[in-house]
Amino acid sequence: MATRGLLLGRSFPLLLIHSSKTVKLTHGYGRRSSYSFLGESCSPCWRQNSAARFSAKALSNEEAPDVRRLAQTARISLTEQEVEDFGPKIQQVIEWFGQLQGVDLKQVEPGIRAATAAGKCFFPLSKVLDEAEEGVNLRDDVPVTFPKADAIIEGLPSYDAPYVRVPKFLHKED
Amino acid sequence: MASTLFRNVIQAQPLFLNSSALLRRKNGVLYCTMTQTATEEKQQQKSPQKIKVPPQKQMKEVSKIGADYEAVIGIETHVQLSTLTKAFCSCPYSYGAQPNTCICPVCMGLPGALPVLNSKVIECAVKLALALNCRLSFSSKFDRKQYFYPDLPKGYQISQFDIPIATGGSIDLDLPLEFGGGHRRFGITRIHMEEDAGKLMHSGNGSYSQVDLNRAGVPLLEIVSEPDMRTGIEASEYAAELQRVVRYLGVSNGNMQEGSLRCDVNVSVRPIGQAEFGTKVEIKNLNSFSAINRAIDFEISRQVNLHSQGQQDSIVQETRLWEEGAQKTVTMRKKEGLADYRYFPEPDLPEVVLTKAYMDSVGKSLPELPEAKRRRYEEMGLSMQDVLFLANDIAVADFFDATIQKGADVKLAANWIMGDIAAYLKNEKLSINDIKLVPHELAELIASIKSGTISGKIGKEILFELLAKGGTVKGLIEEKDLVQITDLVDIEKMVDKVIAENPKQLEQYRSGKTKLQGYFAGQVMKASKGKANPGILNKVLVEKLNAKV
Numbered sequence: 083m084a085t086r087g088l089l090l091g092r093s094f095p096l097l098l099i100h101s102s103k104t105v106k107l108t109h110g111y112g113r114r115s116s117y118s119f120l121g122e123s124c125s126p127c128w129r130q131n132s133a134a135r136f137s138a139k140a141l142s143n144e145e146a147p148d149v150r151r152l153a154q155t156a157r158i159s160l161t162e163q164e165v166e167d168f169g170p171k172i173q174q175v176i177e178w179f180g181q182l183q184g185v186d187l188k189q190v191e192p193g194i195r196a197a198t199a200a201g202k203c204f205f206p207l208s209k210v211l212d213e214a215e216e217g218v219n220l221r222d223d224v225p226v227t228f229p230k231a232d233a234i235i236e237g238l239p240s241y242d243a244p245y246v247r248v249p250k251f252l253h254k255e256d
Numbered sequence: 257m258a259s260t261l262f263r264n265v266i267q268a269q270p271l272f273l274n275s276s277a278l279l280r281r282k283n284g285v286l287y288c289t290m291t292q293t294a295t296e297e298k299q300q301q302k303s304p305q306k307i308k309v310p311p312q313k314q315m316k317e318v319s320k321i322g323a324d325y326e327a328v329i330g331i332e333t334h335v336q337l338s339t340l341t342k343a344f345c346s347c348p349y350s351y352g353a354q355p356n357t358c359i360c361p362v363c364m365g366l367p368g369a370l371p372v373l374n375s376k377v378i379e380c381a382v383k384l385a386l387a388l389n390c391r392l393s394f395s396s397k398f399d400r401k402q403y404f405y406p407d408l409p410k411g412y413q414i415s416q417f418d419i420p421i422a423t424g425g426s427i428d429l430d431l432p433l434e435f436g437g438g439h440r441r442f443g444i445t446r447i448h449m450e451e452d453a454g455k456l457m458h459s460g461n462g463s464y465s466q467v468d469l470n471r472a473g474v475p476l477l478e479i480v481s482e483p484d485m486r487t488g489i490e491a492s493e494y495a496a497e498l499q500r501v502v503r504y505l506g507v508s509n510g511n512m513q514e515g516s517l518r519c520d521v522n523v524s525v526r527p528i529g530q531a532e533f534g535t536k537v538e539i540k541n542l543n544s545f546s547a548i549n550r551a552i553d554f555e556i557s558r559q560v561n562l563h564s565q566g567q568q569d570s571i572v573q574e575t576r577l578w579e580e581g582a583q584k585t586v587t588m589r590k591k592e593g594l595a596d597y598r599y600f601p602e603p604d605l606p607e608v609v610l611t612k613a614y615m616d617s618v619g620k621s622l623p624e625l626p627e628a629k630r631r632r633y634e635e636m637g638l639s640m641q642d643v644l645f646l647a648n649d650i651a652v653a654d655f656f657d658a659t660i661q662k663g664a665d666v667k668l669a670a671n672w673i674m675g676d677i678a679a680y681l682k683n684e685k686l687s688i689n690d691i692k693l694v695p696h697e698l699a700e701l702i703a704s705i706k707s708g709t710i711s712g713k714i715g716k717e718i719l720f721e722l723l724a725k726g727g728t729v730k731g732l733i734e735e736k737d738l739v740q741i742t743d744l745v746d747i748e749k750m751v752d753k754v755i756a757e758n759p760k761q762l763e764q765y766r767s768g769k770t771k772l773q774g775y776f777a778g779q780v781m782k783a784s785k786g787k788a789n790p791g792i793l794n795k796v797l798v799e800k801l802n803a804k805v
Binding site: 223 | 339356357359361364366376395405406456457459462463464465468469601606607
């Protein structure tokens with residue numbers, strides 16, 4: 083496991099870009115996380131095609147983001163004008179993050195994910211845990227029936243009791 | 257099985273060659289389509305009849321065909337955990353519940369809902385990892401695997417991508433005797449935690465589909481094997497052993513029929529001696545261990561056949577479906593690009609951190625695993641057949657162990673359990689935990705027969721009573737006065753009486769019908785209510801019948 087650093091892949095979510103000229107960047111989750119975007123499906127390591135990791139090459143100006151493909155994978159329809167406009171905007175966002183590539187991480191332990199006090203859960207022997215100290219995020223295996231399941235069903239756009247009705251899909255398409 | 261399928265494929269070969277030749281020349285397209293259909297129809301007509309081929313013949317044929325080729329098989333298994341609640345919310349899950357009733361905002365992926373991990377899932381993962389000799393990651397994380405599909409409410413599946421909870425283990429198993437026996441060890445690449453999707457059903461008339469989201473969010477453990485298997489039987493035994501292990505551990509009920517154990521198989525072939533793998537093909541829709549076996553053997557012969565025809569390039573990386581009716585694999589979809597799941601760490605879930613103390617405490621709670629049991633039973637002197645039977649079900653093994661502990665003879669206990677008791681369980685459709693017979697009574701029964709207190713035949717009758725109604729051996733012997741009669745004088749008296757009462761048969765015996773000894777024995781047994789010791793009885797009978805002149 084090499085130093086993960088901060089690598090951004092092409093498939094940066096389109097969530098943040100809506101309007102206009104300046105790209106407003108909001109942290110969706112309120113905390114800085116280290117994302118590593120691994121573009122391709124992996125699982126078994128013995129598979130011939132192993133995961134491709136996007137390198138800093140993706141940040142260079144030579145590789146403009148493939149907006150059409152991004153929109154397709156996110157199932158967002160764009161007009162031709164939007165496809166043209168969004169390319170440079172996305173590139174700007176990537177470059178803005180890309181400043182982090184300048185940080186020297188040689189002396190830093192690779193982090194698996196954002197580690198905050200509230201972000202770790204430990205498994206001591208005893209069941210009684212000092213939550214304030216450890217910030218445990220685990221739940222006991224105790225069933226609780228959600229009381230308003232009816233409301234959820236009512237909110238479904240297409241219900242064919244007792245199933246949810248959906249258009250016919252045969253294959254998992256990306 | 258493979259041989260007959262192979263024959264079918266061979267028959268089709270010349271036609272395929274012809275049709276491709278015709279296609280190249282851009283004529284006769286209609287012709288080749290029709291002949292292909294005719295061939296397929298013939299195959300379908302033939303195949304259903306030839307499903308049952310003796311396993312040994314099957315193995316011989318496969319090895320004959322594949323003498324120059326080696327199959328490389330890897331299996332991905334999904335095990336549905338039998339926790340009370342789902343992985344990331346407190347919804348109770350029960351198989352067969354009314355559709356769309358075990359739901360809540362979290363598993364339905366409604367806006368604002370956040371996942372909270374069920375601690376039992378981690379416990380199950382650690383148990384399984386330790387049982388499969390894996391290396392546990394002290395620190396692992398969850399990732400989002402993103403794709404759109406109607407049975408996936410959030411639009412992503414919470415899984416573990418690059419840092420799973422366990423890596424690098426192995427599983428030991430013994431092949432059944434009817435397939436040649438032998439011990440095998442297969443590697444495990446990784447185990448990770450993830451959540452299940454809902455169930456998508458296609459309606460009959462085809463214009464829409466239906467989704468049941470009860471299953472969405474149920475915890476799964478995905479076990480990926482090393483590509484160590486080489487034949488269909490090795491693969492199906494691997495799956496069977498995984499089922500045994502998860503049942504022993506109590507983490508899952510491992511029912512393939514219910515979907516709590518699902519296997520996807522990857523098969524490729526390569527010429528023997530070649531280091532690189534051939535093109536692999538994934539096979540889905542395998543609903544039983546025997547389906548795994550047959551599908552793999554079919555796929556191996558299909559690929560070997562293409563290789564030997566020089567058409568290995570027509571083997572493409574794809575997903576094929578196993579058709580149980582036709583007993584063959586068919587292409588599921590033509591195009592198979594590598595899916596882009598855009599994995600990234602799940603921001604709503606913290607790192608999963610394990611301490612050594614926790615791992616040790618879970619390790620201590622593990623029961624004796626199937627492999628350890630098999631080796632122990634072997635050392636006790638049981639035959640491989642007995643070993644495989646007894647170690648297959650943990651409840652049966654525990655019953656056997658308890659009986660042995662009370663001092664019963666190992667071989668006799670095994671025989672009783674595998675014979676009469678197993679037959680009873682099968683007839684009454686019960687599990688060994690349901691019967692009224694308790695291990696120490698079985699031990700008592702065995703001891704009573706061994707000591708001669710009761711005869712073997714009486715023993716069987718008592719057993720039936722004990723299985724159905726319980727009670728104690730001693731109690732039943734007393735109550736029904738079943739103690740064996742072994743006193744010589746008593747038996748002689750009974751024999752004399754019976755001989756005196758049956759002069760006609762005595763005449764017949766004396767004149768040559770020696771088979772009538774059985775008749776006399778039967779009469780004595782009847783008079784003694786089955787209590788006469790058969791050995792002594794027959795000895796006395798022979799003496800007396802042949803004595804007086």
